[in-house]
Amino acid sequence: MKTVVITGAGGILCGTLAKALAQHGYQIAVLDLKKEAAxxxxxxxxxxxGKAIGFVANxxxxxxxxxxxxxxxxxxxxCDILINGAGGNHPLGTTSQSFLHEEDLLNTTEGFKTFFDLDAEGISFVFNLNFIGTLLPTQIFSRDMIGKKECSILNISSMNxxxxxxxxxxxSGAKAAVSNFTQWLAVHFSKVGIRVNALAPGFFLTDQNRSLLxxxxxxxxxRGTTIIAQTPMGRFGEPEDLISTxxxxxxxxxxxxTGVVxxxxGGFSAYSGV
Known part of the structure; x- marks a missing residue:
């Protein structure tokens, strides 16, 4: 029985993947920052x-x-298979408006952020959580895969x-780094038999974004209306949509x-809007 290690598995999306993989005969190490969620x-x-054990891990x-x-x-x-599912965004790395207008520089509303107001620590947190939070677990758990057969790593990128x-x-920058890292690592690990690929989910309702959409x-x-209008299939993704891939x-x-993202x-990344 192969062992799958999944980070961020206490969340909606990776929790669904954990349960699906268990139903298909894998034993699951459920990793999350919150032990109770794991x-x-x-x-x-x-x-x-199925067979699974929860573990706490940062x-x-x-x-x-x-x-x-x-x-x-x-x-x-x-570990036979690693799924790097931990990630997320933070308000300190987010602008208030989609486009900068000159009058925005005079906006004194509390919490209003232009590009010039973005917090370096907030941006570092988001980048580190998504990219370093993919790199470090890979360094630790891929060591178990050396010398074994049919091992792989699955990263979670994004359509953005x-x-x-x-x-x-x-x-967006952090997920672009995850995609690039996926390709780099696929080449780097090709001689030791470890495949490296990534999913790039579109818009799925989670605890992190539900109130935004x-x-x-x-x-x-x-914003939710704009997203659905730009999604040819006309809906948000369901966690189960990630299972088959x-x-x-x-x-x-x-x-x-190997090396694919x-x-x-639902066609979001293929649609020009026209």
Whole structure:
């Protein structure tokens, strides 16, 4: 039985992937910054007949990841597949408007941010969480894969790595770095038999973005309306929409596939708007 390590697995998207992989015979190391969130997903998996254990890990701290790896090796064996799911955005790396207008420089509204007001620490946090938070777990867990067969790494990029979204330069830049790193690492690991690929999800409703895209009654916000208008399939993604591609990229059926970043976005990245 292969062991899958998933970071950020206490969240909606990676929690769904954890449960789906368990249903297909993988044993799951559920990693999250919040132990209770990891344990909740592991409990669901075990109740459904799968095998999973929750572990706490900070993807920005090598010592934390090393400690998790030691526990996983003892309780589940060495890592065969790593899914780097931890990531996210932060308001300090986000502008208030999509476009800069000259009068914005005179706006004194509390919390209003132009490009010139972006916080360097906030931008660093977003970049580190998404890129360094992918690089460090890979350094720690890919060591387990050397000398084994049918091992792979699956990163989580974003469709905004192809064309950046307005307002979120830090997140867009970080996900572009994840895509580039995926290609670089696929080449670097090609001689030791480790495949490296990435998913590029479009717009999925999560705890992080739900209030930005929908009102409390479920109606779309202006930004949510714009997104749906730019999505040819006319809806947000469901967590389950990520499952089939994940299973394919983790399976030996994709043994000659490495270095790809696959958009799962309802056509958003293919649509020019006209």
């Amino acid at each position: 344990d909740a997903i592991a409990t669901e998996i075990n109740a459904a007949g 993807v920005l701290e090598k010592e934390s990841l090393e400690a998790a790896r030691k526990q996983i090796n003892v309780q589940l064996g060495t 790595a192809f064309t950046p979204l307005t307002k979120i330069p830090a997140y 929908t009102h409390s009654d479920g109606a779309l916000t202006p 994940t299973l394919y990229l983790c399976d030996p059926a994709s043994s000659f596939v 696959i958009p799962i976005d």
